Amino acid sequence: MSRIAAFMAMLLLGLLVQGHAMAFSKTLYLFSEVNGIVLLDGKPVQGVEVTQEYDWHWKDEKGSKVAVTDAEGRFHFPVITGKSLTAGLPHQPVIEQKLRLSYQGKDYKGWLHGKDNYDENGELKGQPLNLVCDLNDEPVGHPEIRSFGICVPQK
Amino acid sequence: MSSLSPKQAASVAFHVYYAKGMGSTETLQDYASAEGLGGLFDFKNAQQSAGTSGAIIRKTTGFTYGVEGLGTRQGEVLLGFRGTDITQDWLTDANCGLQQGPSAWPVHAGFNETFKSFRDDLDRFMRGRKPSTIHCVGHSLGGALASLAADHLSQAGIGNVKLYTFGAPRVGVAGFARNLTSKLGSENIHRVYHLADPVSMIPIFPFAHAPDDGPVCQLPWGSSFSFDAHKMGNYRTTIGDATWSGLRRVQQTTLERDVQAWLKNANGSVLMLSATSLMMISQAMQYVIGKALGVVAGTAITGTMTVLDQIAGLLVTGANACAAIGDSLNSLIVQIFRFLGRPLPSAANLTVAFLRWVLELLSTTVLNLARRAIDIGMRL
Numbered sequence: 165m166s167r168i169a170a171f172m173a174m175l176l177l178g179l180l181v182q183g184h185a186m187a188f189s190k191t192l193y194l195f196s197e198v199n200g201i202v203l204l205d206g207k208p209v210q211g212v213e214v215t216q217e218y219d220w221h222w223k224d225e226k227g228s229k230v231a232v233t234d235a236e237g238r239f240h241f242p243v244i245t246g247k248s249l250t251a252g253l254p255h256q257p258v259i260e261q262k263l264r265l266s267y268q269g270k271d272y273k274g275w276l277h278g279k280d281n282y283d284e285n286g287e288l289k290g291q292p293l294n295l296v297c298d299l300n301d302e303p304v305g306h307p308e309i310r311s312f313g314i315c316v317p318q319k
Numbered sequence: 320m321s322s323l324s325p326k327q328a329a330s331v332a333f334h335v336y337y338a339k340g341m342g343s344t345e346t347l348q349d350y351a352s353a354e355g356l357g358g359l360f361d362f363k364n365a366q367q368s369a370g371t372s373g374a375i376i377r378k379t380t381g382f383t384y385g386v387e388g389l390g391t392r393q394g395e396v397l398l399g400f401r402g403t404d405i406t407q408d409w410l411t412d413a414n415c416g417l418q419q420g421p422s423a424w425p426v427h428a429g430f431n432e433t434f435k436s437f438r439d440d441l442d443r444f445m446r447g448r449k450p451s452t453i454h455c456v457g458h459s460l461g462g463a464l465a466s467l468a469a470d471h472l473s474q475a476g477i478g479n480v481k482l483y484t485f486g487a488p489r490v491g492v493a494g495f496a497r498n499l500t501s502k503l504g505s506e507n508i509h510r511v512y513h514l515a516d517p518v519s520m521i522p523i524f525p526f527a528h529a530p531d532d533g534p535v536c537q538l539p540w541g542s543s544f545s546f547d548a549h550k551m552g553n554y555r556t557t558i559g560d561a562t563w564s565g566l567r568r569v570q571q572t573t574l575e576r577d578v579q580a581w582l583k584n585a586n587g588s589v590l591m592l593s594a595t596s597l598m599m600i601s602q603a604m605q606y607v608i609g610k611a612l613g614v615v616a617g618t619a620i621t622g623t624m625t626v627l628d629q630i631a632g633l634l635v636t637g638a639n640a641c642a643a644i645g646d647s648l649n650s651l652i653v654q655i656f657r658f659l660g661r662p663l664p665s666a667a668n669l670t671v672a673f674l675r676w677v678l679e680l681l682s683t684t685v686l687n688l689a690r691r692a693i694d695i696g697m698r699l
Contacts, residue, residue, distance in 0.1 A: 256458060277353065278350065278353070281552055306353065312352050
């Protein structure tokens, strides 16, 4: 088999199976639904601009959305899913996730995480992405959940 | 001078994926903190390097970084290599021709082309540095690139290279693996793979894994083949907080296991053979390959030759150099072809024809397996 034929065979198989598998509708979760609350000195902060960004390596697909915290300091982002005909080919899923906070002219590193799977709520091993962000905290690494920033899972 | 722990090496193997976009090193440092690598290496000052992958559709992306050690690892250097990630990378992996590698032994052409695209950057990074230890880490394609880097560095006389790979494919011929193992020492090669990880099984003969001797970190998995077994998340779960001695297993005679596993999967889908026929084919395969491994790769290698042609070529050389290989197998091969109801090629082409047939069979089997694994994977 020439190398071009080998590649075409693999790709065709991948496409055929993907087309076949569309009936099973496997959803690729890039960024699970986010429910967050921003605090300062334990009190909710209204008017914090939260920017959600993602970078899906496999498709080289990027996106960005903005939300603003309400009177209870809450913000929400709906789930982000993706579609790919070739995602069936073996590869390492990598989706870079970022939440940037901006308040009174100051920027805060909220959430930085490399999602390594396509599962729903795959960021926190099945737990929903409910976060609490304290503007007084120093952004640090959280190796137990592989994230960095001032936003941590709500208890 | 000590090795990275399995957990640390696994964290690095994933962390290097963040270098794909060649973004700010501050972000790289933040990601390192996220992965628990913050105080180990100076990611704020990492040297990121771009490379090119893809046989037809070429793309340049961040592929590797060089980072200096901190604290107790001061004086050490970490080289991370990114794995299969974007669609173009997959084209590199499928390109199975052979080329002369860093130590002149034949290696996988696609991996070598990608390595060559950032080799000069690697040399520039190493210039003037005299590290006490160089840690080369990679997952999947990154493991192949890390192996080539380790080969390159040890070939240049740079000592104390440690290699850590996760779900890496085979990189070069048996001579390459033997050479790398003797240069680094098998205790400095940490090859980690799930038994069911299909990437660790390719490309097939004449490619071979390093270390060619001694224990490797062969991790268990439920089924025979699974693409989930290839994911870093699952490697991290299996590894946990284990030590290297806890992960090491004495290497099985893979040739026998490989041939049997492939034939087992082929039978019933591609073949309908009795157990006896399969055993005969298995024995013949092992004998022929075993003999061929002892043959020095003096064959003229061109970058466009496929593996199929290379093996046939190697064996023709072998058969010519040691007539015993061809002769002793003739009657066995004739029997096998009769069983299969296939027309007999002429006596002069018997060994080559047999090998061609078996390898096409194995290739078909790989594709069938891939399809089934994808099927199962998509249903989960």
